[in-house]
Amino acid sequence: MSRATAKSPWVASPPLDLLLIAFGWLIAYLPLALIDAQFAAERNVRLYNARIQWVILAVLLVNYVHRHYTFLLVYGDRAEFHKHKSAYVIWPLVAVAVTALSVQLSFFTVLAGISVAWTIYHTIAQKFGILRVYGGKAGYGKRWIDLGFVWSGLLLVVLVVFARERTGILAQYAFGRRAIQLLEPLLPILPWLRDLAAALFAAFVGLFAVEEIRNRQRLSLGRVAFAISILALYALFLRSLITAYIVFGFSHALEYVVFVNAFVRSKYRRLPENHSPVARAVRRYWVVVPTVTLLLALFSYGGLRWDAKWFGVYIVGSSFLHFIYDGLIWKVRKPDVARPLEVALAPTGDRSPLA
Template structure:
């Protein structure tokens, strides 16, 4: 009985049901299957973007700061470094407001960094699946994931801002680059298929699902399915945040009995309740502040969330490195 259960979970990060719903995130396919007219109606009339921005994307950034502040195992005796980075980011954000009166330049940097961060996170989760199922070339997996999703994200902003229309030659060249960008994903999928084993089923599903989502976004850009593109962009942001919450939830389940005693370990013992209350608090506070009638409250909201975004990207690059034995052990790889 025990060996059968272990075999069933082989290759999965948590379990088939959990992974499919919250890490592989198969639900996004429902968005892709919507007719264009239906997608347009949903995009214009629904409140999906509201829930995605305030109660999924924003809390998933702030929860990284909670994790770093409450879990000494993540800081690993580098508390001073983490504090210094937080102060530097605060000075940069505050300085931008004081010197140029806005965050336009920082928002451009944030978009590019966010695009890279999306790809890096997908690459990290793919590596977890590889380490659990055996096989896989680390360099190819990480860098293919780090390049294709950011390319699609940057291609998106270039298209929506009309930059490609300003230079038809560049626009034609980008049309060719679109196909070249698909070479890496196709190579990686082919490699997995050639060496495929049953234990690699979760890895293959994750790989196909992520690439299908970005390929769908790229197709919408190329063929002008703008209503679908809006829905896919919302789904893409939710996909990224949900899988991040899922990985932290998995980490919290291990930290209940592993690692040093800390505030986070106490939270981990009641993680479902802790995470729900945190998401609700951040979502409500963000909604109230951004929709405030006071300009100062709106500026504080924008500044603190931009700061939190930079901290989220920076800290994530430090606290989830699978090359660290303790991180790999706690994540079960």
């Protein structure tokens, strides 16, 4: 890439980037690992379930908060809303109608399965997007290498998990059983495909490392740390599918919350004439933003306590809005996104959104 060097190589700050964006997933992983170790020693299922439910609840709340951040960005700023006004009016109506029909006509599990599949794509796309932001800020990094690094890793994970869990945990869930049906024809050549995917992933890891070494004079520590965190998260799938899925989801939500907070603070500092609710909230950041975040968490907790089933329906239905809206908002090639991020020049032809 040819571009000017940005003012700061960090998205938020060195501590926040390293402790939360790159390795914040440890907040969820360490308690899960400790609970697993205690269970291995005690073999007390009741105690295990009591302990793990609190970790899962915390992960769910962070996940639900991050999804609602997107709606605040859209409906809390008139300028952002008017960029895609029709979409922001029509898509909620479509989501309500489709979700209601799915419940009425008994195909909600299909809708939930689509949401899970889209969540996986959405999560990996965000990892790729953040890598691109770090590259854009530092002034180096090839798009095709970053793309191959992230997606070849996912391919390897899918094949390894399928080979190991097709008669285990995957078979216990409707989405897993559907995935097994889709991949079953590959069984005769699965070992060959797995080895090929491993070689491909190793090649892209090598290419990524070479690119970092070649640009060591302007090396982005945030980018390197984030890449290492992706490798570590992929490695978790070798230990436990459930743990890895929970931790991966938590990492996605937490990095999004930190990223959005850094973005809006930078954006509205440059727009003193903007008096939207989001802009006003950012100008009283340490009062309003934590309060709003806490209220979103309480709303989500209340929904789970009131009726977990129907709140789950709401979450699945609204998840599609989150996916679509993020695709509209987070395109780093657009100046109004690149400028607050201090990316001097967004990657040419980079069509992948942040999330």
